[in-house]
């Protein structure tokens with residue numbers, strides 16, 4: 001069974017875990033319609049599976065969940081790029097689980113670097129919640 | 136003109152660093168080509184047939200003399216000494232090396248310019264009327280709003296990985312000069328009950344499936360504009376198709392959902408989005424409105440101008456064709472044609488760019504515009520300076536008096552550059568321009584638009600005459616559409632019959648033009664009106680006359 | 686694009702600079718189509734294309750059909766001819782005063 005690495009909002013490689021222990025994972029396509037959000041709002045943890053880093057739905061889903069009052073932990077499972085970490089954080093995503101193979105190429109220093117520098121966003125002026133903790 | 140704030144500057148610099156890092160990660164193998172591609176595209180870097188291509192944003196088509204000179208320098212230092220102005224008010228360099236692109240982006244940052252979001256599946260450069268701020272018929276200058284949208288859409292964390300590219304255009308004139316109905320979102324600035332407001336059109340687009348946008352939200356007040364855009368983008372990002380790139384544009388989603396359902400979905404999420412836009416974004420707009428105030432235009436004696444008009448026929452002809460009235464008396468907007476007969480439409484050499492920069496500095500209040508028709512506009516020129524402008528343009532090969540005529544045609548890069556092309560466009564445009572050079576005054580206003588494949592970058596769907604280059608069993612083949620229109624009554628042209636080979640095409644156009652000259656009511660009835668009055672069938676038979684007889 | 690028939694050459698673009706490359710007889714990347722190795726067997730060409738597909742040097746490795754006639758190797762399709770020879774001489778606006786542009 002393939003194993004995953006958990007990247008936190010600061011780009012740190014935290015936990016390693018077997019993929020089958022990440023239960024209750026929903027595919028982004030199942031969550032994209034608005035009707036589906038409502039059921040998730042009271043959950044302590046929501047896990048979203050993304051097949052390709054270019055599937056940007058996850059950023060809108062995260063944002064909408066947060067705007068609608070979701071206070072739980074939001075996890076994404078999929079090989080996002082380090083460059084997308086700031087977008088994930090802005091969308092209220094708490095951690096990203098990536099494959100070992102992906103973590104080999106895109107190592108911790110690359111993820112840390114993306115978080116290390118404060119990213120400027122024009123949208124900050126619009127009171128965008130920056131993370132789960134400030135949502 | 137708008138000047139970069141420290142925020143803009145630090146953001147653009149930061150992006151250059153990010154991009155430099157991405158290039159080095161690609162070269163080290165940390166990023167695969169598949170991973171790198173969307174990142175380079177977000178910074179305007181494409182791979183074409185023979186080279187990389189860098190597309191530089193000219194937001195809402197406005198640039199300063201200093202920036203124009205900087206672009207000339209870039210074209211000489213890292214490219215082949217010329218640039219191509221595009222229908223989306225950008226400039227493209229066709230020959231940069233990947234390894235040089237971080238340095239080019241850095242040079243752009245020094246000019247307060249960038250290539251961010253000129254490509255990729257994200258919100259692209261916002262386009263607008265090239266006469267903005269100078270036009271007689273506008274409600275207000277649309278550019279402060281365009282800049283507001285640029286800032287909102289730039290690096291928007293939610294919308295960098297959309298299903299497909301997303302284009303927004305905004306116009307404020309009674310006449311729409313920004314083709315807003317051919318955009319994913321078209322905004323029309325109108326006079327609302329309490330100040331400026333926006334009509335929002337959604338779902339226009341050209342490409343494989345051309346669609347004219349529909350009016351969805353009427354008279355949206357200014358403070359609700361960005362939330363509406365965000366709501367529309369959210370619905371699109373969540374529901375747009377990602378399985379087929381030809382069905383991924385918002386127009387397809389919009390058609391499949393229907394106007395009412397789409398609107399309902401946006402309205403459902405709108406309240407919470409509204410809450411996130413505080414007063415700060417309105418304060419931001421307030422400062423932009425000041426930044427775009429048009430320069431003080433002192434009154435000038437127009438006597439010498441009239442003397443020149445009356446004494447020089449070439450000058451008079453150029454004024455008639457290329458000069459547009461200005462809202463301030465004694466002033467005019469000059470359209471500099473980049474369509475000299477036989478040249479590549481929209482290309483400008485470094486020395487031409489410098490000459491334009493000089494002129495803008497000397498008599499144009501330092502300002503230039505790029506029009507979607509691939510020309511350059513000097514928006515504020517005193518009539519008494521026009522003669523000097525004309526003389527200088529003549530020396531630079533830029534005084535072609537053909538705006539709105541046959542040779543002022545749009546041609547996409549086509550197969551001379553573009554990796555997606557199915558046929559060449561530029562030489563077709565050149566041959567047409569040369570062939571009808573002596574007839575074009577007689578033919579009057581007529582818009583020819585040429586694309587080298589169905590992606591329709593040359594807007595062929597909305598040309599009076601659209602020409603689409605295809606590959607028919609290994610031979611270039613050109614299909615004609617008639618009756619396309621831009622503006623508020625935009626329409627997609629009708630496909631005529633089978634396509635023509637390159638040489639047949641010119642003969643077919645000969646017949647088409649003869650038919651028009653024979654059938655028009657009088658010389659005041661322009662081509663598009665005659666086609667509208669008689670229907671395209673009449674002209675279709677003219678196109679195929681000889682071919683059928685043979 | 687049309688179905689690919691032999692003979693064919695292996696082509697790509699240079700990762701660093703973007704220009705067009707062809708694989709030579711000695712398995713080096715060269716810029717001239719005339720110097721490309723002509724494969725009479727498509728299968729062999731495919732095997733070679735896979736072998737030389739080094740993503741740290743080239744992008745878009747693919748096969749291109751060339752003419753069967755002996756002598757200089759030329760592309761069969763106009764797209765590949767343009768790719769091999771560069772855009773037409775007409776694309777770059779000529780300096781002022783040299784108005785005479787070839788359109789053919």
Ligand code: HEM
Nearest residue numbers: 221222223299340341342343384547548553555590591592
């Ligand atoms: C040379 C490299 C270029 C490439 C690879 C390219 C690619 C594309 C593609 C794939 C589409 C269709 C998108 C769709 O319908 O989903 C498109 C549309 C378009 N492009 Fe380009 N293009 C290029 C150059 C240009 C240039 C030079 C211009 C301006 C002269 C331009 C302006 C447009 C416009 C106006 C459209 C149609 C409007 C729409 O998006 O529906 N493109 N392009």
Ligand code: SF4
Nearest residue numbers: 547553556587588592
């Ligand atoms: S219309 Fe086709 S050929 Fe022309 S620039 Fe666009 S993609 Fe290339």
